[in-house]
Amino acid sequence: MDIFEKQELPTTAFSRLLQIMDDLRDKCPWDKKQTLESLRHLTIEETYELSDAILDKDMQEIKKELGDVMLHLVFYAKIASETKDFDITDVLNSICEKLINRHPHIYGDTKADTEEAVKQNWEKIKLKEGNKSVLGGVPSSLPALIKASRIQEKARGVGFDWDNRQQVWEKVEEELNEFKEEFHKEQIDLDKAESEFGDVLFSLINYARFIDINPENALEKTNKKFIKRFQYLEEKAKESGKQLQDMTLAEMDIFWNEAKKH
Template identity: 35%
Template sequence: MPDRSRSHCFHPCFQGRKRYTERMEEYEIRIITDQDPHLQLPIHSGRRFALAVPAGTDTLVYASASSIRLLPTSARTLLDPVEAIAFLTWIRFAGRHYGMIVCLCPVDMASVVAGLLGRLPGLAHAPTIEADDLTREAIRLADVLLPLVGSQYTTVEEFRLLIADLRQNCPWDRLQTHESLLDTLLEESYEVALAIQRGSADNLEEELGDLLLQVFIQSEIAREEDGFDICDVVRTADDKLTFRHPHVFGSTSLASSDQVLENWQKLKVLEGRKKHFVDSAKLLSSIENALLSQETARSDGFDFESAEQAYGKLLEETSELREELNAPSRDEDALAMELGDVLFSALNVARLSGVNPVKALHHSFDKFRDRYGRVRDYAKLQQVDISTAPPEELERLWQLAKNT
C-alpha cells in the first residue's frame, strides 16, 4: 500500500496545493497508459481490483477485474462536471470495496485523470505528465467536486454502484428476480413496522436500510431489463407528491388535514389510480386486504350504519360457525369459510368502532405472550409438565398467571 505520510504530487501543477484529505478506507490507485511497461504489474496473484478502461478495450485486459467502469471517449468529456462527479464517486466506491483501482488510459487522457485524482491520498502510481490547460482545468474541477464525494450528494449513487456490483459478481444476487424477492420485500416492510412499534431509533435505522436495499435491487433488476432505474423511481415519486400537494406547490387552499386527505383521493382518481378492492395486491396481509375492501365498499355507500349493526352481523356469523362445528360430518372447506366470515365481521366491528384491529391483535398477542410466560415459570417452579398435565391443572396455572 502507498505511504500516506508523503504527498503524491507527481506533477508540478500539484506543488503547494492543498491535498484532498477526507478519511477513507485503505486503498490504492494506479494510473497507467497502454504504453506503460508496468501494465501487467497490478494484475496478478488473484488480487481483487477495480478497473477503469476506455470503451472498446480488449476484454482480456480486464477479465479478472472485480468492477469495471468505462471511461468516456475523450478527455474533454471527462471534464464535464456530471461525468467527473460520477467518475469520482465510482473511485470512492471502488476504493472502499476493492482496495485497489487501476485506471488504464490512453496517453492523451492520462493527464486529465491524474488531475482529477491527484488530491487523493491513495494515488500510488501515475505517469509523469507535462502541465497543460486540460490538466489545470481537471485540478480546479477536482477542488470543487472532491469535497462532495462521500457526502449526501453521492451516497445514493455509491449504494447503487454497490447493488450493481452485487448483481454482477455475487451468484445469489445474480439469480434474483422481481418475483423471487417478494417475500423478502414484505418481510423487511414488517420489520420496519416492528421497529417503529418498539420505538428503537437504532433498530429503525437498520431496518429502513434493509428496506431501502429492496427498493434499490428491484430498481436495478428493472434497469437491467431496460425498464426503469432508481432515478426514475425517485422522479416518479417527486412528480406524484408535487401533483398531490397543490396546497403547497400551487394556489389551492386547504386548511385542515381532513381536507388534504379528501383532495388527495380526488387527485388519485384524476391520475387514474383509484383501485377497486378486487384489484388490490394479493401480497397485502389478509387483515389489510379485508380492511381495504371494507373501506372501498364504504366509499361507494355500501356499509353498516353503526358498529352495533356490524356486531349483529358478527353474532350471526358466529352462530353459523357453531353450526358448522357441530355438524355430524364436518366439511373443512365450509368450516374455513365460516371462520373467515367471523374474522371478517370482527374487522368490521373494529373499523366502525374506531379501533385499529392490528394494534388490538398486537395487544392481545403481547398479553398472551406475557401471561403464558408466567404459566411456564409457575409450571417449572411447581415441577408441572405442561405437555402431560390435565386440563384442570393447566387452567389453574392460567388463572394463577392471569391474577399475578
C-alpha cells in the same frame, strides 16, 4: 467516493449505497444471481421484521430494518436498469410526480383542510388516473384482515360509510346474532357458519376503524401478549418438573394468572 467512509449528507449516503449495490451486483456470486422474483419473498420477510420492530418500539431495530428495506428497493431498481426498463432515478422521479399530483391542496389550487377531505381527493384523482374501481388499488394478495381495513377506508373515501359508530356497533351485534343462530340449528352448515363468521370479523374491523384502532396492530399485540404468557407458563412448568400435556387446566391457570402480573 470512498465506500468505507461514513457519509453525513442524505444525498452522499444514498450515493454510497448505490455504489455498493453496483459493486455487489458485479462481483458477489449471490447478488449477481438474484432476480426480481427471487428477492420478492425476502422483501416480504424484511417488511414483517420492520413491522415487528415498530410494534416493539425499538428505534435502533427500526433503523436497521429500514436499511434492509432500502437495500431491497435499490436492488430492484438495479436489476431493472440492467434490462433498460427503468433505474433508480426513474423510480424517485416517479414517486415525486405522483406525490405532487396527489396533493393538489399543497401544489395546486384545491382546498382540503381535513384528513377526510384529502382522502376523498385521493380517490377522485386515482379514478381520473385510470383506476376502474375505487377498490382497484387494494392488492389481492394482502392478508385478509389488512385487506378488509383498506377496502373500508377506500369505500369511505367516496362517502360509502356509516354516519356514526353506534350504527356500526349495531351491525356488529346483528352479525354476532346471525353467527350464533347457525350453531343453534340441529344440522350445522359449516360453509354458512364460516361466511357469518367472516361478516362478524368484517363488522368488528369496521367498528375498530370508527374508534381509531388499527385492528392489525391490536391483534398482533394480543399475539405477542399470548406468546409471552404461554412461554412463561412453559418455563414455570419446566421448573416444577412437569410437562404441559400432563397438567390439568386448573394447574396451568395458576401459572397463567402469574404471567398476567409480569
